[in-house]
Amino acid sequence: MEALRTPEERFENLPDYPFAPNYLEVDGLRMHYVDEGPKDGEVVLMLHGEPSWSFLYRHMIPVFVEAGYRAIAPDLIGFGKSDKLPDRASYTYQRYVDWMWDWFQAMQLKDVTLVCQDWGSLIGLRLVAEHPDAFARVALGNGGLPTGDQKMPEMFLKWQSFSQKVPEFAVGAIVNGGCTTDLSDEVIAGYDAPFPDESYKEAARIFPSLVPTTPEDPSTKANRAAWASLQTFFKPFLTAFSDSDPITAGGEKFFQKMVPGAQGQPHTTITGAGHFLQEDKGPEFARIVVDFMRLG
Numbered sequence: 019m020e021a022l023r024t025p026e027e028r029f030e031n032l033p034d035y036p037f038a039p040n041y042l043e044v045d046g047l048r049m050h051y052v053d054e055g056p057k058d059g060e061v062v063l064m065l066h067g068e069p070s071w072s073f074l075y076r077h078m079i080p081v082f083v084e085a086g087y088r089a090i091a092p093d094l095i096g097f098g099k100s101d102k103l104p105d106r107a108s109y110t111y112q113r114y115v116d117w118m119w120d121w122f123q124a125m126q127l128k129d130v131t132l133v134c135q136d137w138g139s140l141i142g143l144r145l146v147a148e149h150p151d152a153f154a155r156v157a158l159g160n161g162g163l164p165t166g167d168q169k170m171p172e173m174f175l176k177w178q179s180f181s182q183k184v185p186e187f188a189v190g191a192i193v194n195g196g197c198t199t200d201l202s203d204e205v206i207a208g209y210d211a212p213f214p215d216e217s218y219k220e221a222a223r224i225f226p227s228l229v230p231t232t233p234e235d236p237s238t239k240a241n242r243a244a245w246a247s248l249q250t251f252f253k254p255f256l257t258a259f260s261d262s263d264p265i266t267a268g269g270e271k272f273f274q275k276m277v278p279g280a281q282g283q284p285h286t287t288i289t290g291a292g293h294f295l296q297e298d299k300g301p302e303f304a305r306i307v308v309d310f311m312r313l314g
Contacts, residue, residue: 021047021101022218028211029099033204035076039099044120050099051092051121054079059088060154061127062307065118066091067136067161069189069222070294071098073208077300078133078307085308087131092121094137096221098212106220111228111237115144122152129154131311135161135296137225146251147244155254157307158273159288159295160266163248165241166230173264174229181226187219196293198262205297248277255279256310258303260291284310 037052064075072091082089093100134142139161190206257270291298
């Protein structure tokens with residue numbers, strides 16, 4: 019399988035990202051992940067979304083490590099320091115779920131606390147639904163698990179169309195546009211780092227079109243099955259959405275109603291944060307998760 023690998027020099031001198039790289043091979047592709055803290059510590063697994071990478075969690079990882087947890091943040095195939103496929107058709111929703119589960123098993127993880135947002139939730143919640151025994155709890159921020167049965171926000175449909183038509187997919191500028199804070203040039207460059215040119219961006223480009231938006235979508239059946247499983251998930255399930263995300267606003271109420279484990283949890287709204295709440299309010303989000311984990 020032909021793959022592109024971002025040159026290492028692209029990742030030199032990233033702001034607040036001193037973490038040593040770790041790699042595993044999945045389906046013949048090299049997958050990168052950050053792995054900080056005690057190897058025997060309780061695992062916090064952070065899954066990024068579109069079009070970010072583990073760099074998104076750089077301000078949360080130290081909070082988890084300081085609390086005594088093992089903080090793991092992989093880069094999805096096609097993002098970050100992981101290999102990238104130049105053929106857009108190589109990427110499917112199901113393939114991402116399979117890749118992540120293969121990586122999860124190779125890592126021999128158990129009793130995991132999942133922290134997920136954006137596409138990290140579309141993939142991560144499928145893993146929780148299909149392998150609930152592997153997870154201890156879930157903390158969901160600005161994410162969902164659409165089946166195509168619900169009307170999607172107009173803002174998302176515009177983003178979906180834009181992602182497929184814009185000549186240059188400016189990743190760093192896109193992340194900046196999804197934040198309430200104005201990111202520095204160095205941070206924007208950090209989000210651009212994995213993508214030397216447009217040929218490296220096929221995963222970032224296709225992700226919006228893989229979100230199920232109609233009942234006929236090829237992922238609808240699997241996501242409906244995942245929802246059926248989540249409605250029997252009694253382990254702790256926390257929502258920590260931000261107050262300024264037009265894409266996922268109000269979605270937390272659906273999880274609070276439908277997931278049994280969400281009952282009685284200290285759900286919270288993070289104020290002053292946009293879609294990328296890890297960027298706007300990362301340490302605050304991490305402390306909320308730490309407090310959640312310490313509840314048991």
